[in-house]
Amino acid sequence: MLPYIQIGPATVQLPGLVVLVGLWLALELTARFAERVRVSGDLAVNAVLWGLGVGVVAARLGYALRYLDAFLQAPGSLFSLNPQTLDPTLGAIGGLLAAWEYARRKKLPLRALLDALSPGVLLFAFFLAIAQLLGGSAYGMPTKLPWGIELWGARRHPTQIYAAVLTLAALGWILRAGRAARGDGTLFLQTVGLLAAIRLFVEGFRGDSVVIAGGVRVAQLVALVVLLVVWWLYPRWSGGNGGSR
Amino acid sequence: MRQKRAYWLWLAAILLLGGGWIWLTRAPQSVRSGPPPAPKEGFSAPDFTLQTLDGKSVSLGDFRGKVVLVNFWATTCHPCRAEMPTMERVYEQERDKGFVVLAVTAEPSAEAVRAFVQNYGITFTVLLDKNAKVSREYRVYGTPTSFFVDRRGVIRWVVFGGPMSEALIRSKVETLLKEKP
Secondary structure (H helix, E strand, O other), X not given: OXXXXXXXXXXXXXXXXXXXXXXXXXXXXXXXXXXXXXXXXXXXXXXXXXXXXXXXXXXXXXXXXXXXXXXXXXHHXXXXXXXXXXXXXXXXXXXXXXXXXXXHXXXXXXXXXXXXXXXHHHHHHHHXXXXXXXXXXXXXXXXXXXXOEEEOOEEEOOHHHHHHHHHHHHHHHHHHHHHHOOOOOHHHHHHHHHHHHHHHHXXXXXXXXXXXXXXXXXXXXXXXXXXXXXXXXXXHHHXXXXXXX | OHHHHHHHHHHHHHHHHHHHHHHHOOOOHHHHOXXXXXXXXXXXXXXXXXXXXXXXXXXXXXXXXXXXXXXXXXXXXXXXXXXXXXXXXXXXXXXXXXXXXXXEEOOOOHXXXXXXXXXXXXXXEEEEOOOOHHHHHOOOOOOOEEEEEOOOOEEEEEEEOOOOOHHHXXXXXXXXXXXXX
């Protein structure tokens, strides 16, 4: 775990730095991969950048609306660099809407665009897991297994490493499957399905899960629902013989 | 026909394997019970006892039931200097509602700290971590680092670096003050 390093007067947050590097590499991969599904790499990257830009603004405005009194007393805080004053849900909604609107204006086929983004999404998820390892978040339950890591006062399952390795394997699978991608959105569905399956598996070892009655982990239930949605959509998007046919 | 069969087999696999794994990996009681002490969000804030500039001993545990901002700082750190007046403003306004600031410094010179406190007009509690034991226990590798501790003594947010904006401090403190002890 190495959450940050001090360089002179500046405190560099390593997890944040790793996330930024991951984002940059994911965009590079997207630009290269997009052509395979007949989408302009530049336009695909621009859609992501629009989404990110609008997403950050929406996240800050959403947070400011939630804590209106605090921001009215210190309006300059609206422009501060603190990432702790962002509303992730509103940011995600705003970002997705902006990317979708950009794609619509540029007449980008939505499912092909989603396919184009798939390897980049997985590469970013890999770097996110590394950032979590550096920051000590998304930590595992205590274990006596020899590959456990010392974290927060106990020897724990290295859940961040489990997630990173599995995500890397999923990326390999998607890059291979991407050779025959048709731009019908099924590559994206495979990506979402793989990410949900990884979360379902790794969450079982996590020590910070939100749980409901009986100790059932909420994230696993959500992942299972996502898998069911992928199962329902896949034959419909691929034009195969689904259950409703 | 074969494709249709595979489709339903996939559903069975998702439900059986997914559902089975969820049931098998239910969180044990140790995960559901109170968190052990560690300098991390979701864990109990490790207790410490330090001395003020006047030589009075103060423990974090003394403030159970209150909202505490534990801020690690240094007189030579620019972001620390920038956020001190902000913390002071929020402290002045919220102290009567149960908000406490413990500003911990591993500065070797108590005199330099005293001069700084007078210069900035600080009224919240400043604690001297002479051998940096508490800073090490809280894994403070750089200043400022801030821990927002709720009324139950659990760390809710950690802010690495700074300066923290006034809205950041207000919004976090406001949220924690609204919670029941």
